[in-house]
Amino acid sequence: MIVGGGLVGLTAAASLKIIGHEVIVLEKAPRIRAAGAGIGLWANALRQFDHLGIGPEIRAMGIDQNMWFFTPAGDPVRAPGHTDSDHQFLLVPRPELNNLLADTIGRDRIHVDAHVTGYTETESDVVVHLANGETIRAGLLIGSDGVHSNVRKQLVPGSDAVNHSGHYAWRAIVPTGNQRSETTVLTVGHRRTRGGYARVAPGRTVWMVNQFDAGPLTGSKRERALERGRQLAEAGWNDDLLSMIAETPEESILENQITLVPELPRWTSTRVALIGDAAHGLSPHIASGGTLGIEDVGVLCGSLTAEAGLDKALAAYDHARGARFQTVREHSAAIEHAGDAAEFARRYAAFSHWMLTTAPVT
């Protein structure tokens, strides 16, 4: 039983189904959707999709990008000692990706309008409680219900997500034709801003602007994004970004206060496991929370296959992911506190190199 039909829950359902489990996804929304615009998938995530047989379709729907950065004046910053392979990812439109996953699972396995409020764990099973009063029994409950997870609240009381004070993200997908913005432009700007744009699909570009320590917000969403965008655009550099923001209708702009999941003492109990943002919702400046959630799925499926008994499988999963996320958190903090674009780029490359070269083989 998988609670939450976001990217990671859907990937878990498809992956468990392929290794022979009966799966049901419970999603509180009235349909499968994907909050957000585009998502960068790194090689470690794409391998899991290859196992599912949908790697080629996902590569066809996305566009290869690289995580090279520019200074606010438009000078490219390169991280010495790192090669192209440390920077490459595939940018995919989120709604198409989630729809493909839902089709792979089979829509009849996905129950929408199913808001999970809690569960009761017994020795022989786990009973899931829904807001409409229904209960459903399962052998294993997987909480992939995102940053504000109800499953996590019960598994680890007092683990509510907290605002990452002053950290905001603005973004939108805009039609740009095929002539413009062919490449990724990601800039580390003044006043702790980051952002840029990237082609997400033929004729469509995603722009994004982020700021740490933003202070009080004033004006419309477009004005707020433009104000930060100007910190990424010295002397004509990034005019494309500014005009994309200026031309985006207010209602198409997504604005988020970033929230974080505190470090948890455990991700599992006897019959319950957390995966994805429910377990480790981190700051998006590492642009790999979803990718690492997909890694969770590979490790969980590997443990369920390799270990004799659910308790051993969940203990192995918990141990492996706890150790990996210790290092993810260290990298994330180091990048966040980089002093300038060059340091940000160096620390980011050190992280992506580490993530890709030490990814679990599943």
Ligand SMILES: Cc1cc2nc3c(=O)[nH]c(=O)nc-3n(C[C@H](O)[C@H](O)[C@H](O)COP(=O)(O)OP(=O)(O)OC[C@H]3O[C@@H](n4cnc5c(N)ncnc54)[C@H](O)[C@@H]3O)c2cc1C
């Ligand atoms: C601005 C931004 C940029 C990012 N860029 C990247 C990137 O480039 N690459 C990358 O890898 N990651 C990126 N991330 C991180 C990535 O978006 C997340 O890690 C990923 O979407 C988490 O997926 P999830 O399935 O765990 O959670 P979610 O996508 O949050 O899905 C949770 C699902 O659970 C459902 N749900 C919640 N509560 C309940 C309930 N009680 N009952 C039933 N259903 C419930 C929700 O409706 C939702 O469908 C970014 C994040 C942000 C904010």
